[in-house]
Amino acid sequence: MLVGVAGSVTPAYAGGGAPTPGSAGLGDRLYPLLGNGGYDVQNYDLSLNYPAKDPKQTITGDVTITAVATQSLSRFDLDFGGGSAGTVSVNGHPAAVSRSGDELIITPQHYLAKGKRFWVTVSGFTATPIEPNADSPVGFVTTPDGTVLAGQPNSSHLLFPSNDHPRDMATYTITLTAPVGWTGTANGRHIGDRVRGDRISSVYRESKPMASELVQVAVGDFVVQTRPAVNGVPIRDVVPRRLAGTLLPKAEAERSQLTWMTGKVGPYPFENYGSLVIDASLGFALETQTLSLYDTGLFGAPAFILNPIMTHELAHQWFGDSVAPWQWSDVWQNEGHATWYELLYADETGVFQQYTGFANREAYFKRVYSFGDQWRARYGPVAHPLSSASVWDVFNPNVYDGGALALYALQQKIGTSKFQQLERAWVSRYRGESASTDDFIALASKVSGHDLRSFLVAWLYGSTTPPMPGHPDWTVSPVPASATARTAAADEAVTGWRPGLVPAGH
Numbered sequence: 001m002l003v004g005v006a007g008s009v010t011p012a013y014a015g016g017g018a019p020t021p022g023s024a025g026l027g028d029r030l031y032p033l034l035g036n037g038g039y040d041v042q043n044y045d046l047s048l049n050y051p052a053k054d055p056k057q058t059i060t061g062d063v064t065i066t067a068v069a070t071q072s073l074s075r076f077d078l079d080f081g082g083g084s085a086g087t088v089s090v091n092g093h094p095a096a097v098s099r100s101g102d103e104l105i106i107t108p109q110h111y112l113a114k115g116k117r118f119w120v121t122v123s124g125f126t127a128t129p130i131e132p133n134a135d136s137p138v139g140f141v142t143t144p145d146g147t148v149l150a151g152q153p154n155s156s157h158l159l160f161p162s163n164d165h166p167r168d169m170a171t172y173t174i175t176l177t178a179p180v181g182w183t184g185t186a187n188g189r190h191i192g193d194r195v196r197g198d199r200i201s202s203v204y205r206e207s208k209p210m211a212s213e214l215v216q217v218a219v220g221d222f223v224v225q226t227r228p229a230v231n232g233v234p235i236r237d238v239v240p241r242r243l244a245g246t247l248l249p250k251a252e253a254e255r256s257q258l259t260w261m262t263g264k265v266g267p268y269p270f271e272n273y274g275s276l277v278i279d280a281s282l283g284f285a286l287e288t289q290t291l292s293l294y295d296t297g298l299f300g301a302p303a304f305i306l307n308p309i310m311t312h313e314l315a316h317q318w319f320g321d322s323v324a325p326w327q328w329s330d331v332w333q334n335e336g337h338a339t340w341y342e343l344l345y346a347d348e349t350g351v352f353q354q355y356t357g358f359a360n361r362e363a364y365f366k367r368v369y370s371f372g373d374q375w376r377a378r379y380g381p382v383a384h385p386l387s388s389a390s391v392w393d394v395f396n397p398n399v400y401d402g403g404a405l406a407l408y409a410l411q412q413k414i415g416t417s418k419f420q421q422l423e424r425a426w427v428s429r430y431r432g433e434s435a436s437t438d439d440f441i442a443l444a445s446k447v448s449g450h451d452l453r454s455f456l457v458a459w460l461y462g463s464t465t466p467p468m469p470g471h472p473d474w475t476v477s478p479v480p481a482s483a484t485a486r487t488a489a490a491d492e493a494v495t496g497w498r499p500g501l502v503p504a505g506h
């Protein structure tokens with residue numbers, strides 16, 4: 001890779017102004033310190049070292065991040081919340097480092113000129129996995145068989161230094177080194193293995209842009225099962241060796257789901273796909289790029305539950321992974337669309353009634369519609385979650401079912417044909433990029449040939465639920481006057497109405 005070395009003795013500051021510190025965050029409303037300002041990452045070369053066959057062990061790592069300065073930088077931050085930060089160099093020269101919370105503040109010997117490429121290496125950082133906890137995002141997590149990463153939305157930097165925000169997508173080379181007998185897998189294509197003594201290094205390459213929150217590194221006593229490609233997309237699954245006989249047959253459904261999903265929105269955006277199942281109770285599934293993460297709790301559920309949720313995570317590969325949110329307030333784009341295809345799949349495979357307790361999608365959305373105002377009062381409008389105090393305040397019911405309901409309203413408004421055209425245009429136009437709710441509104445207007453701004457702004461940002469096109473009889477339940485009653489009503493509207501509901505998670 002071509003790397004420009006900054007640092008002339010006489011500062012020229014040509015075009016970039018005097019060097020200033022990069023900001024500690026990207027300005028995300030919900031996670032102000034996530035990501036950092038002043039540079040744009042192109043590639044991560046991440047190496048992780050697992051000393052023993054111990055799922056609870058502290059691991060060490062090195063990462064080289066290649067980036068382009070977007071301002072003249074006197075210093076810049078990385079996000080890191082692991083253990084020791086090790087040593088840092090910039091363009092090969094030792095750099096000064098200090099820490100403040102989850103910010104790694106790096107001062108290079110020479111300023112970094114705007115527009116120039118630079119590289120930063122963090123060597124010998126450490127991270128220790130934690131037990132899974134269904135009440136919170138878990139980050140770098142231990143299981144009986146090894147460790148995995150569940151980084152969404154703000155935990156990948158607990159494992160490795162990064163610009164941990166989906167606005168800054170990059171390619172990755174990931175090298176996992178462990179004792180022979182353990183298996184390391186990661187996102188993307190398996191480049192190869194190398195054995196030295198009693199250690200094995202496995203190298204993976206994710207050549208498509210990926211958000212840090214979607215990185216997956218699974219290392220332990222796992223087996224990798226390859227399956228026949230689907231429309232040219234190689235398939236591989238990763239499961240605990242001792243559970244392979246039970247879990248692998250269930251994962252096979254992903255092949256027909258991939259055919260189904262490709263038929264809906266067009267070509268799969270990545271080089272391969274598959275499922276990773278861990279023996280844990282996460283309480284959610286997660287769309288880590290090219291390798292969706294599930295737990296044995298979900299894989300123990302009947303097929304009429306498991307298969308729609310697997311399709312939800314598969315749909316995320318287009319909606320959320322390939323097209324990433326510009327900011328976390330846009331997460332309805334991920335979850336609304338994934339829920340949309342989860343429900344459509346359940347409908348078209350004949351399990352809708354069993355899965356949801358409703359006869360069809362129209363009946364389902366009519367009920368969701370009735371909760372509209374309560375959810376907006378409790379969690380905020382669809383594209384404007386009120387709080388990030390808990391991850392479930394951001395990943396809230398009004399983002400999942402409320403997001404899908406907004407899409408239903410849009411389909412009612414512009415018709416099924418234009419809606420399908422829009423869905424395909426969205427994943428094609430913004431493939432490999434971060435896109436905002438504004439971008440979605442603009443594309444919807446363009447594809448439909450109608451100015452949909454006020455219509456979609458009302459659905460996505462309004463504090464009350466707009467009328468449903470084509471269903472003037474649909475009504476919204478009132479929001480109780482007292483705050484306590486409001487919370488109780490919204491909670492009841494989440495838990496009390498959908499018999500088949502299991503936490504679909506992220």
Ligand SMILES: [Zn+2]
Binds near residue numbers: 312316334335504506
């Ligand atoms: Zn999801």
